[in-house]
Amino acid sequence: MSNPVTSPVTPTFSSQLPTALYRAEQVRALDRCAIEEHNIAGIVLMKRAGRAAFEALLQRWPNPEQITVLCGAGNNAGDGYVIAALAAQRRVPVEVMYLSDPEKLQGDASLAYQFARREGVVMQPFAVPARCSGIIVDALLGTGLSGVVRSNYQQAIEKINSSGLPVLAVDIPSGLCADSGQVLGAAVNATLTVSFIGLKRGLLTGRGPALCGELLYADLQVPAAVLESQVPAAQRLQLPRLLAELAPRAADAHKGSFGHVMVVGGDLGFAGAAALAAETAARIGAGLTSVATRAEHLAAILARRPELMVSGVASGLQLEPLLQRATVLVVGPGLGQSPWSEQLLQCAAASNLPMVLDADGLNLLAAGRVLGRERRANWVLTPHPGEAACLLGCSVAEVQQDRFAAVARLQQQYGGSVLLKGAGTVIASRDGSLSLANVGNPGMASGGMGDVLSGVIGGLLAQGVEQDLAVQLAVCLHGTAADLAAEEDGQRGMLAADLIPWMRQLLNSGAC
Structure with a gap:
């Protein structure tokens, strides 16, 4: 049986964004639905997310000399470790700087860390001052952030923003509220953001548009029934659909008709x-x-x-x-x-x-x-x-x-x-x-x-x-x-x- 992390999956990401917008808690419910009701292993979703983000990185920056991945804790970090492992497989120089001891990771994030270790990814704890180079991957904080960013993460965010380097944000720029687009103390200013499964409404309003850079979307190949399991919190409008609702003018219309x-x-x-x-x-x-x-x-x-x-x-x-x-x-x-x-x-x-x-x-x-x-x-x-x-x-x-x-x-x-x-x-x-x-x-x-x-x-x-x-x-x-x-x-x-x-x-x- 092939390792679910390394088995090849064609990523699906697009600049064409979906119309359904969700809150963070709804996206977590979509994840659970995919895992529990449609039998898609969590590590498979994580692998698909990491691969989609990595392929988007290569599309934007085809020949990176170096990739620096900053990882926090939890599933967002797991996505980062998958990206690092895939970069190592492609023989792209890559390094992980972690803010949370990866040996303490649990579940799917731990499996992703083990994958990165097997691929020989260089890892070290983040410290100030840190030397980042090449393209930075922000895998610090995901959608679960509810309060102000803690000081050590703020230091990492400040390092990213002051580096002058291009930044790929994994799912959401760290420090940005997925529900409102509010900055929770400090937030990454990304060049490119790849969002997964359900598009978070905070990416598109408030500070979201300024901090996301180019926004791409990857549905991670979940069945349509997964997305339909949650009523969207808002709808993203599309001009062609709205124009299609206008009735044509009658041939005998006059100024009083309008x-x-x-x-x-x-x-x-x-x-x-x-x-x-x-x-x-x-x-x-x-x-x-x-x-x-x-x-x-x-x-x-x-x-x-x-x-x-x-x-x-x-x-x-x-x-x-x-x-x-x-x-x-x-x-x-x-x-x-x-x-x-x-x-x-x-x-x-x-x-x-x-x-x-x-x-x-x-x-x-x-x-x-x-x-x-x-x-x-x-x-x-x-x-x-x-x-x-x-x-x-x-x-x-x-x-x-x-x-x-x-x-x-x-x-x-x-x-x-x-x-x-x-x-x-x-x-x-x-x-x-x-x-x-x-x-x-x-x-x-x-x-x-x-x-x-x-x-x-x-x-x-x-x-x-x-x-x-x-x-x-x-x-x-x-x-x-x-x-x-x-x-x-x-x-x-x-x-x-x-x-x-x-x-x-x-x-x-x-x-x-």
Whole structure:
């Protein structure tokens, strides 16, 4: 009988990530299901994980002069010992630095250590200062980490990060919370991460995208029934699938068929935000688009986009009759927090029209002076972390510690559909289900991006797209457009308006 560690298995890893996202405890349950219900030995899974990671390493760095594997304790360390053994088999110079005595390892991790010993892998305890070389493999801490990283592991993480060497993280960068994407004291900054069996949701939001580097996935060849044994904690959104849900336009359609978006905002000095939101709504396909703003801004907005209908309003009383022709409101771009702003928000909310609430609309909601803490089904809230903190009465740090929990709390408290912007935007739908969009890039860190996103959502709602679908589609269109713009011209200097033609192109590539 062949040794299960050394028997050849073709690895399966891909840059195409699955849609199902899991919490760490769910991934451990998937492991148990594979082992206990489908009779896949734990060491076989470990071997497959190690082989997938090693082959991914060779794909990225085909001729490594040296591999340094840093191993902790437990199964993550076991994966590291398998990688070291496979490197030795390939006659790649390899060394293991361990932070936990490998003689004390148990179960499958101990078997992996024995495999590495048989292959003659050089091993030594990690000590400060340590000399790492070549490619570093991070097999220190897996998904079981629940508290702050201990000091000796922090020293190893700091050594990895300061080495200037490329880093492969095994399953997850050590120190990153698999559930939330929060850094637990210190975390490895990886060049490449290979995640196994169930994709951990923390890899794709919070600090996850910045620390994972390139993210690959290996299902370890477990049966589909294993993955189906757990209800995913969230779903990763895919633009093509969302576009496929859009109905084609009827041949006899007219502008009245696709709704009327009214953007309410643009206090003195902030006309651009309202103009961006309105222009985007029109470009995304709304039949009619209008702006209710300060009278001082009429000429500027009309000069930018004459297709818009622009009205100057001095009070909520002047706004009220204009609302009768709207089907969807986008309230907040450039709105400000003046008495004028409060009047317009109060009037807009009283109409009970479907509403996208953004920017200072959210800040006024959080202040409770205009709307109180009401809960509505037919609105979409689009906070960034700072606005989310105001709405929840907590700090930005608390929001970022667990973005999934924050967006769920927002939805429970305010109702409707809620999206929490940032790296790995997370969305809570009206039924409480969670989704994530791993699109976009740092080029989006510029003014007006949120105004454009609000315009996309409003434009889709006006065309009759179901509310939760409209939010998910808008986020994916927005981020994917930014990625395309970055590919063409780079991230630096990207403006919000640069995304509009890309979004129109994407939208028309999937629906009429």
